[in-house]
Amino acid sequence: MARVEFRRIEKRFGDVVVIQDMDLVINDGEFVALLGPSGCGKSTSLFMLAGIYMPSAGELRFDDSVVNEVEARDRNVGIVFQSYALYPHMTVQNNIMFPLRFKGVPREQALPKVREAAELVHVGELLDRRPAQLSGGQQQRVALARALIKEPQLLLLDEPLSNLDATLRLTMRTEIKALQERLGVTTILVTHDQLEATTMADRVICMRAGRIEQVGSPDDLYSRPASLFVASFIGSPPINLLTGQAQNGAIRVKELSLPCSGGVSGEVTVGLRPEHMHFGDTGIPGRIAQLEPMGREILYVIDTPVGHVRILEGGSVAAHRIGEAVHLAFEPDATLVFEADTEALLPNARVLLPNGGAAAA
Numbered sequence: 001m002a003r004v005e006f007r008r009i010e011k012r013f014g015d016v017v018v019i020q021d022m023d024l025v026i027n028d029g030e031f032v033a034l035l036g037p038s039g040c041g042k043s044t045s046l047f048m049l050a051g052i053y054m055p056s057a058g059e060l061r062f063d064d065s066v067v068n069e070v071e072a073r074d075r076n077v078g079i080v081f082q083s084y085a086l087y088p089h090m091t092v093q094n095n096i097m098f099p100l101r102f103k104g105v106p107r108e109q110a111l112p113k114v115r116e117a118a119e120l121v122h123v124g125e126l127l128d129r130r131p132a133q134l135s136g137g138q139q140q141r142v143a144l145a146r147a148l149i150k151e152p153q154l155l156l157l158d159e160p161l162s163n164l165d166a167t168l169r170l171t172m173r174t175e176i177k178a179l180q181e182r183l184g185v186t187t188i189l190v191t192h193d194q195l196e197a198t199t200m201a202d203r204v205i206c207m208r209a210g211r212i213e214q215v216g217s218p219d220d221l222y223s224r225p226a227s228l229f230v231a232s233f234i235g236s237p238p239i240n241l242l243t244g245q246a247q248n249g250a251i252r253v254k255e256l257s258l259p260c261s262g263g264v265s266g267e268v269t270v271g272l273r274p275e276h277m278h279f280g281d282t283g284i285p286g287r288i289a290q291l292e293p294m295g296r297e298i299l300y301v302i303d304t305p306v307g308h309v310r311i312l313e314g315g316s317v318a319a320h321r322i323g324e325a326v327h328l329a330f331e332p333d334a335t336l337v338f339e340a341d342t343e344a345l346l347p348n349a350r351v352l353l354p355n356g357g358a359a360a361a
Helices: 042-050 092-102 107-120 136-148 166-183 194-200 218-223 228-233
Strands: 004-013 016-026 031-035 057-062 077-080 154-158 186-191 203-208 211-216 240-247 250-253 256-261 266-272 277-280 284-293 297-304 307-314 325-330 336-339
Touching (some): 004 042, 016 042, 016 211, 031 042, 031 166, 042 077, 042 154, 042 186, 077 136, 092 107, 092 136, 107 136, 136 154, 136 166, 166 194, 203 218, 203 228, 211 218, 211 228, 228 266, 228 336, 277 307, 297 325
Parallel strands (some): 031 203, 077 154
Antiparallel strands (some): 004 016, 004 057, 203 211, 240 266, 277 325, 284 325, 297 307
16 A cells, blocks of 8 residues: 655646645555545546646655656556446446456456455446446446456545435445455545545545645544634535624624634634524524424524524424524534634634523523
8 A cells, every 4th residue: 555645746737726835645544535626626636646647846755756757557546537437338347357457467367356356346246237237336336346456555536426326325435435444545535525525534635726725534624624714615504604803802793792712803703503503592682584404403594683594403393483583502612713814713712602601501
């Protein structure tokens, strides 16, 4: 397996800089996710690892070797594309075998490896079929077997689950994670789906506009986001954001004054996650404008003096009705405060309820 290192990597297409000064170490056997919106540079980073693109500057290293100029076929990298890229005229067996044929492995030596790889991803009974005869999940498994058959030192997954339905995505997330742990292969997943990244990866690299915004465990990015961008990108339903002016121990948000600790001053943005809020006897006043049943939870949209605020409450039956007057409470330790100019987290700042008390459970 491989330890991967980006050393001040830059990638340009003409005058357009897609990756800027990227420094990153991925440890041997680690499962990491490159997460971010479209155009952030995550797929470009993956394609540089695969050898499809060459870096414009910096060093890309596998273990102790610089691979900037190494051709894709010489990198021993397995890749699963979003489209699976199976050959339609070939059987499953020949699709899986293709990397070994490309390397000149004799058929009699390749066949046992094909059967082993097929059984590993549960398509052993499909070897005589062609891709058109397979479901999306079966095609995904075949593509995974083809990537694994040459025992790669690095496995690259480019949005591999985006073409699957929700139930199958859940199954495949579990299977791929278990397979990676069993094989111990260094794995890099590219996705815009935060749930995929946070449930599958040991570490998440959140990217924005060609730069790394934050690197950490899924819990780090959720509980301690380094920036407003990360806080907004991670979490579903999305975080509530309130912009106001901090001075003299309080943050003024429109007509509401929220006490604040941590010596904060100037323009700030307060982040309150819907799942960290609840209805209380005191707090931010409001009136229920909308409710959305979500199975085991209810998402409420509350009209308040600071704008619409979302709150997520457990239960399959709504305990409140549209038009009802309520108060929204929260725990100070769950609040996030960001500088407006830099969008950086102020780690010592905490917001309190309007009356200065703790939230009522």
